[in-house]
Amino acid sequence: MGSKTKFIPQNELDHQLDLCNHIHAFWHEQNITPLAYVETYGCQQNEADSERIRGLLSQCGYAMTDCAEGADVVVMNTCAIREHAEQRVFGNLGALTHTKRRHPRQKIFLCGCMAGQTHVVERIKKSFPHVDGVFSTHHLWRFPEILKRVLFVGKRIYFTEDETGSIAEGLPQLRDNGLKAWVSIMYGCNNFCTYCIVPYVRGRERSRKSEDILRECRELIASGVREITLLGQNVNSYGKDLDEGLDFSDLLSKIAAIEGDFWIRFMTSHPRDAGKKLFDTMAAHPKIAKQxxxxxxxxxxxxxxxxxxxxxxxxxxxxxxxxxxxxxxxxxxxxxxxxxxxxxxxxxxxxxxxxxxxxxxxxxxxxxxxxxxxxxxxxxxxxxxxxxxxxxxxxxxxxxxxxxxxxxAYVGKTVRCLVDGTDKDLLTARTEGGRLVRFPGDPAWIGQFMDIKITGSNTWSLTGNIE
Ligand code: SF4
Missing domain, CATH: 3.30.750.200 (Transcription Regulator spoIIAA)
Structure with a gap:
């Protein structure tokens, strides 16, 4: 089938994975397990991108750590949506001069939406000489190549050229959570809301092929994932670039038809493109969360x-x-x-x-x-x-x-929830609508759907009990 979207050819992706193996071998020969720290700012799309960056780093032999101190690689995956977030990144980036001084082999990278803005890249070049590489979201799939050049050539690298965007399938992903998964179904945005930087830094809308999304969802559910959140800047225009004859509602129906006990969520919708077909589809499928x-x-x-x-x-x-x-x-x-x-x-x-x-x-x-x-x-x-x-x-x-x-109004009702973690000595769960519930119970219940009787509430969350 035809498509207006550019997909990165398999041989180019294979080349990147080969480079991962070279980097892995380099560390292995020295008997070193290098450490990597990936810090994520902003939206769920960035969280999903960070899972890919961690996946690539893991293929390169890196183990993940939860702070910059002592890390061999630090990646700051940034957000450009608000001034405040940008200032925070610049502040944290400045603080990395100290971690690098204490650990001179540390390599520092900045990526994400800020890396797609010319004025940010110029500022990094001029005022942050300890940053080794900058790459925009379009170049994420080339991270092994960027890392290898920084490690072995020792020059600062900027992969920030403007692109309308493409799709790289099959990058390894290191997911944070075995219970809940983000699945990107499309990238970019065509809407150009006058206040928003996203279309300039993430390119035009492009959709993943439905067969690739469905395969990923099937694998996730088979591996025990109980909640899938489909991601895109404007999920309602999914498929318009693909000539598959399938829109977002059709995709939702196909995912909901996969066997298993799970919830599907999605974000973000745009009122211009959301409509009756989407709401009817949500109403028709019990697995699509009513959120x-x-x-x-x-x-x-x-x-x-x-x-x-x-x-x-x-x-x-x-x-x-x-x-x-x-x-x-x-x-x-x-x-x-x-x-x-x-x-x-x-x-x-x-x-x-x-x-x-x-x-x-x-x-x-x-x-x-x-x-x-x-x-x-x-x-x-x-x-x-x-x-x-x-x-x-x-x-x-x-x-x-x-x-x-x-x-x-929830108090006194019994609601089906997915138990997803702990908070001090209580368990946490989410209702189908995504509301947070805290309740006493056994951590062995994490990962199960359970009926919880709601006994209390405040502005932000609910409390409950198992009857
Ligand atoms: S639809 Fe969302 S991502 Fe796209 S331009 Fe508007 S606010 Fe930005």
Missing amino acids: LHLPFQSGSSRVLKAMNRHYDRPHYLSLIDYAKEVMPSLVLTSDVIVGFPGETEEEFEETLSLIETVRYDALFTFIFSPRQGTPAASMDDPTPKEEKNRRFDRLCALQNSISEQIHE
Whole structure:
């Protein structure tokens, strides 16, 4: 079948895996097990990319460690979505001068979304001479080549050229968790929301072939994974570049048909592309968790237009109405930006009223952060910072009271949960909607689905008991 998406040829991927073997042999000959530390910032897509970086490092003979001190390789997988996150990375990168002084064979790499921005790369070149290599998300699959050149040639390396993007299948992955897995189904974004840097640093939308995704899901479920989260910047446009005649809803149905007891989640959805077919598919399959993260960003149609979101307030609310109609137990979460350039008090009130209408279980709330190179960064922004902070506090207070009320309504109910870990002397579990539950029990239960009676709640989580 045809495809507009570029797939990295197998021989080029095999070459990278050969380089892993060379590096492995280099350390083995010296009787050294080198250590690697990968620090991840930002979203789940970055978490999934870090699992690939760890997979490649593991093939190169590295054992993972949980701090930079004494590590032979440090990789900082960065996020560019907000100014604050970038400043944190620069601060932590600066601190690595000390770890490298104490351990001179340490090699330091910066990758992820920050590595796709020219001004960041220039700053690293000039002000961070202890950084050995920089590579953007497009070049992740070439990490063995980058590492080998840094190790054996000893020169600083920059693999940051702009690309529209490609797909590299079959890279090794070292997953953090045997119970829950991220599965990237597509990369990049075509939407160009005016505040967002992602399309510039992660390239255009490109989908993995469904057979590759299904094979990975089957393997994960056979290995004991109980929760799969499908990842993409805009999962609802999955498949448009592939000519497979399969959209995201069709893909969900195929994954839900795999035998086994598991939940499927996905993120992120875009209100422009999400619709009735998706919600009907979710409603029809018990294995698809009744949880929807549908960012609305603003309750004002004027602001949504300025954000280039391609939907308005009435359309967003009509989607929510339909989703709730076909899935009465649906847990809803969303992203919202406060203080977008030019947002008036009335427009902010529209955001509050949308939150009151929808009644989200939880919100991810952000104050607008201008990103160099995006249209919104040069928009007129007369609202003072203090005013934006005041709006932000009002919005958080409203959402917290809604979350608290929604959580209170769980008390007395028995809900099916996946037991996923411990927190001090309690077990932790997640409801189908992704709500956190703490309860007393036996750590041997981790990995099981269990019915938990909810006995208490607060804004953020629930408590319960096994009856
Ligand atoms: S949909 Fe908009 S906000 Fe989301 S990644 Fe794409 S450009 Fe950024």
